Amino acid sequence: MIEPEEGVPTVLNLSEIAEREKEEEEKVVEIVREFGAENLIYCMQCGSCAAVCPLARVGFEWYNKKLIKALLLGLKEELLDDPTPWACVACNRCTEVCPRLVSPFEVMFAVRRMMVEEFAIPTLAIEGLRALYEYGHAVYMTGREARKKVGLPEKPPSTDSDEQALKDLKTILKNTKLAELGLIPMND
Amino acid sequence: MSNDEKPRIGVYICHCGENIAGAVDVKAVAEFAKTLPDVVVVRDYLFMCSDPGQELIKQDIRDGLINRVVVAACTPRTHEPIFRKACEDAGLNKYFFEMANIRDQCSWAHWHEKEKATEKAKAIVAAAVAKARLLEPLEDRYIELKKDVLVIGGGIAGIFASLDLANAGFKVHLVEKSPSIGGNMAKLDKTFPTNDCSACILTPLMVEVANHPNINLLTYSEVESIEGSVGNFKVKVRKKQTYVDWDKCTGCGACLDVCPPKARVPDEFNEGMSLRGAIYIPFPQAVPKKAVVDMDACIKCGGRDFSGKEPKKSKSGKPILAPCERVCPTGAADRTPYRDPNGEIVELEVGAIIVATGYKVMDKRVFKEFSPDHPNVITAMQMERLISATGPSEGKLVKPSDIPKLLEAKKKGEKVEIEKPHTITFISCVGSRDNRYHTYCSRVCCMYMLKQAMILKEKYPDLDIYIFFIDVRTPGKDFDEYYMRCRQLGIKIIKGRAGGIQPIPGDKLLVKGYDAEICKPVEVVTDIAVLATAIEPDASLKELARTLGINVGAEGFLKERHTKLYPVDTMTEGIFIAGCAQGPKDIPDSVAQAKAAAASAMSLLEPGKMTVEPLISEVNKEKCTGCGVCVPLCPYGAISLVKCEDGKLRSEINPALCKGCGVCTAACPSKAITLHGFTYEQVLAQIRTIARWPEIQA
Numbered sequence: 097m098i099e100p101e102e103g104v105p106t107v108l109n110l111s112e113i114a115e116r117e118k119e120e121e122e123k124v125v126e127i128v129r130e131f132g133a134e135n136l137i138y139c140m141q142c143g144s145c146a147a148v149c150p151l152a153r154v155g156f157e158w159y160n161k162k163l164i165k166a167l168l169l170g171l172k173e174e175l176l177d178d179p180t181p182w183a184c185v186a187c188n189r190c191t192e193v194c195p196r197l198v199s200p201f202e203v204m205f206a207v208r209r210m211m212v213e214e215f216a217i218p219t220l221a222i223e224g225l226r227a228l229y230e231y232g233h234a235v236y237m238t239g240r241e242a243r244k245k246v247g248l249p250e251k252p253p254s255t256d257s258d259e260q261a262l263k264d265l266k267t268i269l270k271n272t273k274l275a276e277l278g279l280i281p282m283n284d
Numbered sequence: 285m286s287n288d289e290k291p292r293i294g295v296y297i298c299h300c301g302e303n304i305a306g307a308v309d310v311k312a313v314a315e316f317a318k319t320l321p322d323v324v325v326v327r328d329y330l331f332m333c334s335d336p337g338q339e340l341i342k343q344d345i346r347d348g349l350i351n352r353v354v355v356a357a358c359t360p361r362t363h364e365p366i367f368r369k370a371c372e373d374a375g376l377n378k379y380f381f382e383m384a385n386i387r388d389q390c391s392w393a394h395w396h397e398k399e400k401a402t403e404k405a406k407a408i409v410a411a412a413v414a415k416a417r418l419l420e421p422l423e424d425r426y427i428e429l430k431k432d433v434l435v436i437g438g439g440i441a442g443i444f445a446s447l448d449l450a451n452a453g454f455k456v457h458l459v460e461k462s463p464s465i466g467g468n469m470a471k472l473d474k475t476f477p478t479n480d481c482s483a484c485i486l487t488p489l490m491v492e493v494a495n496h497p498n499i500n501l502l503t504y505s506e507v508e509s510i511e512g513s514v515g516n517f518k519v520k521v522r523k524k525q526t527y528v529d530w531d532k533c534t535g536c537g538a539c540l541d542v543c544p545p546k547a548r549v550p551d552e553f554n555e556g557m558s559l560r561g562a563i564y565i566p567f568p569q570a571v572p573k574k575a576v577v578d579m580d581a582c583i584k585c586g587g588r589d590f591s592g593k594e595p596k597k598s599k600s601g602k603p604i605l606a607p608c609e610r611v612c613p614t615g616a617a618d619r620t621p622y623r624d625p626n627g628e629i630v631e632l633e634v635g636a637i638i639v640a641t642g643y644k645v646m647d648k649r650v651f652k653e654f655s656p657d658h659p660n661v662i663t664a665m666q667m668e669r670l671i672s673a674t675g676p677s678e679g680k681l682v683k684p685s686d687i688p689k690l691l692e693a694k695k696k697g698e699k700v701e702i703e704k705p706h707t708i709t710f711i712s713c714v715g716s717r718d719n720r721y722h723t724y725c726s727r728v729c730c731m732y733m734l735k736q737a738m739i740l741k742e743k744y745p746d747l748d749i750y751i752f753f754i755d756v757r758t759p760g761k762d763f764d765e766y767y768m769r770c771r772q773l774g775i776k777i778i779k780g781r782a783g784g785i786q787p788i789p790g791d792k793l794l795v796k797g798y799d800a801e802i803c804k805p806v807e808v809v810t811d812i813a814v815l816a817t818a819i820e821p822d823a824s825l826k827e828l829a830r831t832l833g834i835n836v837g838a839e840g841f842l843k844e845r846h847t848k849l850y851p852v853d854t855m856t857e858g859i860f861i862a863g864c865a866q867g868p869k870d871i872p873d874s875v876a877q878a879k880a881a882a883a884s885a886m887s888l889l890e891p892g893k894m895t896v897e898p899l900i901s902e903v904n905k906e907k908c909t910g911c912g913v914c915v916p917l918c919p920y921g922a923i924s925l926v927k928c929e930d931g932k933l934r935s936e937i938n939p940a941l942c943k944g945c946g947v948c949t950a951a952c953p954s955k956a957i958t959l960h961g962f963t964y965e966q967v968l969a970q971i972r973t974i975a976r977w978p979e980i981q982a
Contacts, residue, residue: 104804106804106805107804107805107806107807108799108802108804108805108806108807109806109807109808109809110750110776110778110806110807110808111707111748111807111808111809111810112809114707114748123774125774137771137772137774138768138771138772139771140768140771141779141801161801162801162802162803165799165801165802166802168776169776169799169802
């Protein structure tokens with residue numbers, strides 16, 4: 097059998113997963129419910145969230161519907177390295193169509209939070225966080241030269257150019273879980 | 285209206301919405317009908333059975349335009365009575381009506397050949413007109429109805445049907461083949477969707493049946509034969525030999541424990557998970573609570589075999605008795621008097637019969653892929669017994685493989701450590717929705733699996749429970765809410781029927797499945813695997829149906845007269861069906877059907893007499909040669925050879941028994957038997973029209 101080195105194995109032994117949950121004395125379902133996906137347990141796997149999910153359309157494997165089922169079965173470690181939750185564009189179409197008021201979007205974000213707790217964050221996300229702390233923009237603007245050429249100020253009229261606002265933002269971020277986890281340097 | 289009057293036929297052609305008009309050119313058929321002999325009025329209408337449709341016919345009769353009616357529409361099975369009544373209401377003898385079926389046998393059958401369908405419709409109408417020209421007026425007959433009712437089967441459906449009838453003042457004979465009433469419901473632990481205890485809601489009803497002055501309870505009895513017809517059935521019931529004097533038996537149960545180990549056999553009530561003696565009371569709440577001796581299991585201790593012999597004497601001069609008769613405080617188990625192994629025949633006369641013989645659970649042994657011989661692979665009914673307080677483990681959840689150990693310890697009064705099961709796995713649709721076994725859905729499995737899972741999870745929160753489903757079907761009232769509660773409890777629902785179970789070391793089972801929701805094969809290591817095996821008709825149902833002269837469908841369940849309109853009636857008038865004998869259903873549906881069957885029997889019998897169609901056969905004594913060919917052919921036993929005044933034997937038909945099937949009429953070599961409504965002349969006129977159709981068409 098071809099076993100991938102990490103990620104979700106080709107054959108899932110559900111009893112092993114249940115056993116692990118008991119040993120670790122924490123249920124994945126409870127963790128993600130704690131992180132904002134309270135209604136996860138009402139999911140009946142109808143699939144309407146997946147029908148509208150852009151991630152499912154472009155081929156990510158653990159889009160909303162499948163991710164919810166995987167969590168209900170107790171999968172956690174197997175999902176930590178999966179990029180799908182980070183690709184969620186928060187369009188919230190899933191929330192609009194869900195007949196069970198599950199808010200699959202909340203599940204995606206709860207899983208992100210769970211991943212952060214486990215330091216399972218893709219490099220790209222770390223970059224984004226760093227940029228947010230430094231400039232107030234998760235997606236850092238690279239067009240400073242271009243702005244100058246057309247006669248605009250180098251920095252946009254946002255937190256980036258407002259010293260006080262940036263200071264305030266940094267104070268806020270220092271008081272979040274982000275600082276507690278020490279994922280990015282916050283020394284200044 | 286006299287028969288001599290020249291026929292003036294009205295032909296009414298129904299569009300039946302698009303049902304007929306979608307394939308048949310109704311206008312063309314109408315134009316054609318105008319050319320037929322004796323036809324004076326032809327009309328077509330969107331729905332002839334509607335009030336304005338019937339009014340067309342009535343008005344033409346009242347106006348004196350017509351004295352024969354042909355309606356070309358759907359099936360006489362459902363609509364002939366409606367149009368006959370319209371004729372009668374307008375003052376025409378209702379047997380001057382003839383129906384031409386141009387829907388079921390024409391438009392529906394030839395939907396894609398419109399031209400040919402139209403031609404066929406013309407032929408059918410022409411044949412009906414040919415017959416209508418020869419119709420005779422007939423008068424309805426009446427028969428007296430007996431008011432007693434026979435209910436076969438003492439499960440929840442039979443119990444409710446009996447109680448409703450008895451409360452309404454009808455005398456009920458309730459026949460049950462096992463020693464106690466209660467049926468399958470008595471075996472259940474709790475019932476969905478309210479989880480109330482099955483025995484708690486059933487037992488009081490069982491007692492009410494036993495004490496009801498209008499109910500004659502015949503348990504351990506089977507229907508032997510049935511003669512007669514609606515209103516006047518003669519039934520022979522065999523009361524099987526119990527080998528215990530029920531007048532003396534108090535149900536104390538003293539005999540149960542002394543029956544020796546050699547005479548012990550798997551206990552039916554516990555689905556074979558424990559043993560019972562040859563003398564037994566089926567379960568603690570049995571009604572009547574009386575013991576019976578299972579002669580196949582009895583080893584006739586001390587040669588005590590009910591043959592009428594006095595007991596042998598021991599050296600001390602004491603009589604040698606079987607243990608059961610020795611401990612019986614009332615002498616009910618006395619083995620000295622001769623007891624006829626054939627039991628006793630009871631004859632009953634009833635006006636109606638309700639068949640509520642229930643179901644059986646499919647045997648798991650055919651499913652080799654699920655290791656069915658492993659003691660911990662059980663049916664859902666076994667699971668019911670396992671979690672029931674009256675079950676083999678007294679409601680304690682143990683692996684079935686540990687039950688013998690548990691029972692042994694109990695007998696010795698010792699305590700025994702038994703490992704608790706950690707994981708239970710349910711597998712749905714075992715034998716249902718399966719073209720190798722039963723194509724139908726057993727309807728209750730989804731709910732009872734959820735029920736058992738819920739009860740177990742609430743009682744033992746640490747249990748891991750998996751349910752492998754093809755689809756979860758929960759269409760009943762409050763059912764889907766029940767299902768959602770199960771999901772919220774953390775019971776793991778896997779979409780996909782498991783493909784196999786294999787025993788693995790450590791007294792465990794490996795269930796191999798596939799989760800279609802995450803598209804991955806999955807495995808579960810489980811202590812107990814529960815198979816939701818299909819609900820099947822009992823093996824004896826076919827034989828009973830033959831005895832009763834009612835039909836069974838392809839799957840072996842009793843066939844109702846009409847799926848939607850006559851769901852508790854059969855093709856034999858006066859015989860009704862209820863509960864799982866008609867098809868798989870849950871308790872609410874069984875009860876509803878039982879009450880419907882009881883109400884149908886009441887509305888049939890309450891007037892005391894009923895109208896019978898005069899469409900029956902009659903012997904022309906002058907033509908009859910007394911050959912007797914017709915006598916054995918009659919399926920209703922209505923014909924006998926009777927000695928006439930001239931000393932010759934001739935056939936005579938009992939009009940109360942004749943159903944007008946026409947077998948005798950067709951078989952009579954001298955054409956001496958006339959079937960009214962289908963005379964030789966009438967039928968031949970129809971056949972000639974059809975046979976000469978190409979000619980007529982040209």
